[in-house]
Amino acid sequence: MKLGIIGLPNSGKTTLFNALTRQDVETAPYPNPIGADHHVGVVHVPDPRIDRLSEIHRPRKTTYADVTCVDITGFSRGISASKQKAAVFNEVRDADAIIHLVRAFADPAVTHPDGEVDPAADAAALELELVFSDLELVETRLERIENSVKKGIGKELEGEREVLKKCLAQLEEEKPLRNLDFSEEERTLIGSLQFVSLKPELVVLNVGEDEIGSADTDETLAQLDDFYRGKDAHIFSLSARIEMELSQLPVDEAQLFLADLGIGEPAMNRVIREAYALLGLISFLTAGEDEVRAWTIRKDTTAVRAAGKIHSDIERGFIRAEVTGYDDFIAAGSMAKARDAGTVRLEGKEYIVRDGDIINFRFNV
Template identity: 55%
Template sequence: MKIAITGLANSGKTTIFNALTGMDLETTIYATVVPEPRLGVVKVPDARIDKLSEIFKPKKTNYATVEYMDYIGLTKGDMEQNRKVFDLIKDVEAVVHVIRGFEDEQVIHPLGGVNPKRDAETVELEMIFGDLELVDKRLDRMEQGMKRGKKPDEAEKKLLLKCKEILEGERPLRDVEFTEEEQRGMSHLQFMSIKPLVVVVNAGEKDMNSEETAATVALLQSLFTGKRVRVLSLCGKIEMELVQLPSDEAAAFLDDLGIKEPALNKLIHVSYDLLGMISFLTTGEDEVRAWTIRKGMNAQKAAGKIHSDIERGFIRAEVVSFDDFIALGSMSAARDRGLLRLEGKTYEVKDGDIINFRFNV
């Protein structure tokens, strides 16, 4: 699962990327230009995996992961520059839009001053205009093809015209319900404004838990009303400092701030949930592992996440929920109580299911 971090220059994108990944990329007080996006893989915090590892003491423990991408910021009105950004992040599954909420005279704001609502609307419009440009070019190619005697794909043309009308109304495509057929028809177009969105207010240290920040989050929630958007706040600077500390010192720092867990854990979980992802778990002496799948996936397809041979030779899945396993203390107890079940290939895997697949190839 790949997610792009974007926003205007000097909003704190790279600071948050560093905090997420534990990397130490340079952060500057001016807009920067880098030749390639930076990638970092982040473990999805999961107390269930921690607990199972304590019990089974495996040789390896593997968490679910999210890959985040950091690149240059978007620029208001500069479609040529923004197209470079869109082209490099067009294959991501979601976007984290970092909005500056901190005041710092040394860090220049590209639009002259801190204004979260304006910044949010600016980036949203740049994505919409980018998609509209893509639609217009596609329709123009169809028109040119017709002049040469090439018959256009009428279904695609109809879909493009629908998207054009939405985008010209300055609405993002993610706010519109498309049919499954329409979604398949537009998948190759890689629109930006259709991607699920996490809006992150990057607050200053003094404003992290302030009424002003809470009001900003509420304002942005009223601005982004679609089902495929989440809004939250954090302080990128503090989070970046936290990730550089030893775990015991980080825990003490959080206690001093009155915080139960790093806000970035919440960002990771929100990203995971936004995309409709869940984890099933596998256990044993060799490995305890979380496997990422789409919500609603059946047992046979889930088996294929481990290996294609298991999917092809699927016989049955031995399933027990994490909560039932912990409550009873062992697989044998779960079996005796009838909570370790044998499920067929059409069983819908649930979040937290502990599964052992039986197969024969």
């Protein structure tokens, strides 16, 4: 599962990437050229349940869920019409969800590609590039299907053609595919095209250090809310620079810093959790003396498939899943007490695993 960070030049993508992945990639007040390296890193998903379970079990190892994150360089106004577009859009296509960073911080030392900081206009400009890229793809694909149909060899493509026509109408109105409704079947028909304006999106407003929670920030957020109305996007504000500094501090110093700022946890944690949910992912947990661990699965995964996440042997030899909800476990205080309270269930192969289930698989190989 992969998150892609996009945004206009100098919006703070690499800064945010560093905060998310705790890396220290160079950031600069001048834009990177198109074709510069994309950065790839791993994001650990903060999970208070894992923290708590580790306190209880004192395991040798604690493992959080993680997702891959890519800092995609080279987005700009007009990119969808440029020769270098493939270098950017291939990377966006490959992402499962998008974090769209929008600059709101005013800093004369950091050039803005259009000379002026205007978050709503910037967001709209970038969204339009996504739409244009998909429009071109739809037109090319439709043309190819029409040609095949003319030659009498495209019968099986007719379903796809109908969905593409629906997409075309939407894109021609300069609207993203994200806010169209598609049936499962329609989604499958166009799935391989990996439309970028269809990807779930988190919009992150990057505000100046002294603009966190300010009236100006609220106003800009309202503007963005307006722009994204009905577009199924989640909108946040944070200061990427502060988040990056926080991510580079030792835990105790970071906590002091947070207390100074009057915030409970880094804004980054919420962004990561939201992105994780946006990807359609949930975690089930395993807990013992060896390891406390969160395992990533898609929503609606069966117990037997979840077992396969841990090891193919456990999937093959699956007998039963011993399951207790995280809250039930905490309320009871221990596995033995949860059993006494009757909150530990034995589930079969087809049980649909829920977020926060603590599972002990019984298997036989």
